[in-house]
Amino acid sequence: MLQLRDLPTTEVLTKFAERYPDADITAVSSFLHLLRVATDLSTALDTCLSKYGLLQGRWWVLILLMREESRTSTPSALADKAGVTRATMTGLIDGLEQSGLVVRVYAKDDRRSVLISLTDAGQAKLDVVMPDYYRRLRQCMQALDEEKRSQLQQMLGLINSGISAFIE
Amino acid sequence: MLQLRDLPTTEVLTKFAERYPDADITAVSSFLHLLRVATDLSTALDTCLSKYGLLQGRWWVLILLMREESRTSTPSALADKAGVTRATMTGLIDGLEQSGLVVRVYAKDDRRSVLISLTDAGQAKLDVVMPDYYRRLRQCMQALDEEKRSQLQQMLGLINSGISAFIE
């Protein structure tokens, strides 16, 4: 996402602001730090998951299936919820099926459709991964009390509303 | 980064927390919202840059060069600052050189080394892109006053310190 390691110092930002008067130094700084921390969090999550032979994409598929009462969904629905294309979902399911964590079950009522079902092995995998993930995440967020977490979410909400202004 | 569109509701998180007692609901929620907003910001930035035929990777290279007094740096230094491998930097420079935005100048003192120099066309490109970027970013962050921005940065700092606990 944000590869940039060398975030601009206030000095650099000031220099740029001289050339580009629209620059808002604290806005740029907050923006870059937000991207930096989020990227590092995402990388840390990947590192954690890779110990279990998973990547974020496949892991989310397992979680989305576990959310369902039936432990079952369709590739299309999974793609929408996971925020990837159907083509990408085909690949994720291929990998999960090869690992025995999900199975494809062909539907009777609509022969275009396939049902993806979490296997016992898939559930067992989650039962190993999730406690580790939750434990690490708890540690990571420990320094923020409930009030700070609430404030953070509020600010994220404000920025989120501003994104439409960014895109126009 | 975080593709997941369908963030868990409190209800879903509560259900998961029953099975996995280590789950800290507000920690998970804050974490996911942070990743979600950051990903959307990054995507919005890409959208903005793509109008100018740029991607984040190449754009950062131009900015890093502009930060230098000499408008010049080496692929290795750029790779370190941009947070990509040297192999990736070779590709980024290839693209920028083909577009005429940078040039490779072979060094005399160390014949292994190459100097990458921002061309006038590269500087001109930045002079078009940066004002648009800064204007959009100002709009986007408008809803956060200086105090909120400062609070945000403080919380990001706390989370950042926690990442080491995540990785272990």
Added chain:
DNA sequence: TTGACATAGTTAGTCAACTAACTATAATGT
């Protein structure tokens, strides 16, 4: 001074995302 190691950059091959096009099936409107 020369053999071993280090550094700079590139190339080759892999991976997981993407788009676009394709097959098969279902739904719909005249």
Added chain:
DNA sequence: ACATTATAGTTAGTTGACTAACTATGTCAA
């Protein structure tokens, strides 16, 4: 009823990251 359109999933090909290995050059210590 059947041609058109929509939907579900897959396949093929592209992209931009990555690692590993390679070439060339520089450094240093026995």
